[in-house]
Amino acid sequence: MTKNIVVLGCSRGIGYEAVKFISEHTDHNVIALSRNVSSLEGMKNVDAFSFDLNSQNVREELSAILKNYKSLDVLINNAGTLVNKPFLELSQADISTSYQTNIVGIMAATQAFVEHVGDGTAHILNISSVGGIQGSVKFAGLSAYSTSKAALVSFTELFAEEYKDTNIDMNCLCLGAVQTEMLAQAFPGYEAPISAAKMAKYIVEFSLTGNEYYKGKILPVSMSTP
Numbered sequence: 767m768t769k770n771i772v773v774l775g776c777s778r779g780i781g782y783e784a785v786k787f788i789s790e791h792t793d794h795n796v797i798a799l800s801r802n803v804s805s806l807e808g809m810k811n812v813d814a815f816s817f818d819l820n821s822q823n824v825r826e827e828l829s830a831i832l833k834n835y836k837s838l839d840v841l842i843n844n845a846g847t848l849v850n851k852p853f854l855e856l857s858q859a860d861i862s863t864s865y866q867t868n869i870v871g872i873m874a875a876t877q878a879f880v881e882h883v884g885d886g887t888a889h890i891l892n893i894s895s896v897g898g899i900q901g902s903v904k905f906a907g908l909s910a911y912s913t914s915k916a917a918l919v920s921f922t923e924l925f926a927e928e929y930k931d932t933n934i935d936m937n938c939l940c941l942g943a944v945q946t947e948m949l950a951q952a953f954p955g956y957e958a959p960i961s962a963a964k965m966a967k968y969i970v971e972f973s974l975t976g977n978e979y980y981k982g983k984i985l986p987v988s989m990s991t992p
Contacts, residue, residue: 769794770838771973774819774875775845777802779947780893783966784842785812792970797835799828799875800845819845819871820863828878837884840973843872844893846915850907861910868914873921883934889977890925892938893969894918896988899940905953915940919984926982935977939969942988960989 771788775781777800785798789809796812803814815831832838847867849860876890896902898915905912922938929936968987 769840769974770797770835771795771840771842771970772797772799772832772838772879773842773844774799774817774872775843776800777805780941780962780966780969781842781844782806783963784844784970785809787963787967787970788812794974797831797838799831819867819875821871824871824874825878828875829881832878832882835882837886838879838882839886839888841876841879841888841890842893842969842973843876843891843918844969845872846893847911848908849910851910852907853909856910864910864914865917868911869917869921872918876925880929880934886933887977888934889973890934890936891969891973891976892918892922892936894922894938894940894984896940896942896986899984899986902986922984923982930982935981937972937976937980937982938984939972940984940986940988941965942986 771794773781773785773796776785776798782805785796785806786809788794788796789812794811798806798812798814799817801816801818803816806812806814817828821827845867847864849864851860879890895912895915897904897908897912898919919938922936925936
């Protein structure tokens with residue numbers, strides 16, 4: 767059955783590769799949301815919309831887009847931003863931007879998605895970081911990023927509890943090192959053991975079937991440290 771898959775944060779890296787994989791290897795439809803959508807032009811079965819999680823009206827703006835679809839089946843909350851600075855050099859804007867993009871905006875976007883799901887089973891998949899899991903190895907300079915990703919982990923568990931008796935499931939994948947522009951920003955010169963395209967394939971496949979096996983789970987997906 768053809769599904770409508772919403773992907774949040776897909777102008778580059780894992781999000782871009784996820785949209786590309788769905789377009790090239792499935793018959794599913796993608797609603798692709800990102801600040802810059804030029805890289806997505808021409809892809810099969812992809813509706814791309816310019817969308818900014820830093821807006822003060824995330825829920826309303828996304829609702830206006832999603833109301834045009836009869837049903838929604840999957841939401842991949844992949845959007846994220848990284849600030850790599852020593853703690854005392856973090857500005858209030860650095861912290862606010864990290865939280866707005868990595869958790870506040872995602873919660874508002876999820877509200878819009880839930881309002882338009884319909885009667886079928888839906889799966890919301892949050893993409894966090896192993897740095898957001900309690901007890902994992904932590905790295906200097908990533909206070910704003912990792913704490914906001916930890917909030918996304920907590921949100922997953924809280925949402926899953928509130929919606930456990932509904933047709934909407936939520937899980938969270940906490941990624942380790944993947945070869946992306948964001949990784950290069952966090953760890954210059956480090957080469958990850960897995961490509962963005964390979965991780966994107968795993969994420970898409972999990973988004974389509976993972977909720978048959980997991981509900982409300984926080985799952986590390988990492989081959990190395992960092």
